[in-house]
Amino acid sequence: MGHWPNISPILTVTMKRCSPFKGPFPSYHKPISLLDSCKSMEQIKQAHAHLITTGLLLSPIRANKFLEKLAFSSFGSILYARQVFDQIPFPDLFLHNTMIKAHSLSSTSSYNSMIIFRSVVRGLSLTPNRYTFVFLFKACGNSLGLLEGEQVRVHAIKVGMENNVFVTNALIGMYANWGLVEEARRMFDCSVERDLYSWNIMVGGYVGTGDMDRALEWFDRMPERDVVSWSTIIAGYVQVGCFLEALDLFHKMLQIGPKPNEFTLVSVLAACANLVALDQGRWIHVYIERGEIKMNEQLLASLIDMYAKCGQIEFASKVFCNGRGLRRKVWPWNAVIGGFSMHGKSKEAIEIFEQMKLEKVSPNKVTFIAMLNACSHGNMVDEGRGYFESMASCYGIEPEIEHYGCMVDLLGRAGFLDEAEEIISSMPMAPDAAIWGALLGACRIHKDMERGERIGKILKEMDPNHIGCCVLLANIYSASRRWNEAKVVREEIELNGRKKIPGCSSIELNGVFHQFLVGDRSHPQTKQLYLFLDEMTTKLKIAGYVPQFGDVLLDIDDEEDKETALSKHSEKLAIAFGLMNTAPQTPIRIVKNLRVCGDCHEATKFISKVYDREIIVRDRIRYHHFKKGICSCKDCW
């Protein structure tokens, strides 16, 4: 009876209900609302004991409430619900529906929904109703196959349920979930009744297949649009990397659409983070703080992520600290650990992880990716090994291929190339191109030419079109002065259809984005920009900067044509543009789609000194904070 204080609220009121003296409220509400107030499995079990001893479990209504609590609350357990359900003598259709729904939510248990459904129609000869079909189609769309879906659909037709708008929508959703949007559309077209939901499901279906053109087409044709319709499109834009479009639509939504909600803002913040749109991100933060939107864990995580990706890691950490009370879930923790990690602040990441343990928040696989990356950036090999091993032994999280990739990167970067290769051969899954790429990168850093050549060949066979890796291989050849072989690989890259992504950097000035490609001359200020660039290069040279023309070794991803040369690399254009158009001392934030090349890195260090500016560059993988001639990455990236 150690938990007696916990149980008392349930007991008191429920017993009141059993007493002949009824309170001022309809008595049946009370025990239900108190069951609702259960806050832990302990309390649920106590409620269970009580329901058994009072015989209340025999009431279908009460039993159903109890099952729902078990199946749908965050601390509940479907297994427990199933056991309770199995002990109910004659469960009615209602209870069966609840169990079908309970199993439909998790993709690993969806087949149980089907088993229960079969027992309903075969064993019990009950006639399923529209609720049954809604839950079942959900289960099918989640993880079951076409076969089951069709069976259920035929059954729905048989019992005359196929024209109920809820059932039709669930059916459309099932096809959309499978990625069969055209099938979904056929259902939509021949449905006798449709509503806003039907449209939203179709828009979501096209977004799910990445077909933004179609999604927009449907969005435009909608008779009415609600916050979900808008949010779906915005999220879709973010998913396919059209961040500017996402922000544009968000602005339009603010002008003519419904009020955004927390879902909308999560997507918008992701767009801001990717664009390094700090001003707009701040605006969202203010919007939330004004009380327009209720803050939740996801939103907090998105804010932290946005600030971190906009280079404001200190502020990101402050937002996390202020977010007390919203730290039960893993998301804000992952966001702040990931932020520290990408800014090379390994110690801080580890501190947060320790704090997380103290507050008893369970890490997940993303937490460990962030932690391993943090160790990698801080050269903390032993710590990294420790975290990697603790995943399975302490937290029951089996390492996935990404985690192995982090380990290869960590070990390789630190020079443990043999151990890194052993990790690859001991992995339970087949290594992918990213894994070999990490090892190849390590070979380049540590100038292990033999291994590099061997790995490079494996990689090239695996994915001949992976330009980055081919470039790496070519660099390894040229670094060991094997010019002919280097030339062959380079020519192959050319022949392979020039799939190389051009370097592209952008900068936000007063909420407007300016993008620069390599050697870009399309910007209206081009003339001044190139004049400024010349002047800048001269100043840098006076300060001691030496262009690293011949250094193909460090020229990892940036294999632009020789004649466009280093001085026109996109980040130099963007930085110069930033210097021209902002007041002295203003920090300059650049985002680049590829990795920074060695020469630009060197030049930026000088720029930060010569112009006395803080320059924050986000490349494809991590951040570089340049200040007074020094970069936060300590020249290791």
Next chain:
DNA sequence: CTAGGGTTAG
């Protein structure tokens, strides 16, 4: 006493 739509992190 049951229903339907959409999120984050590498």
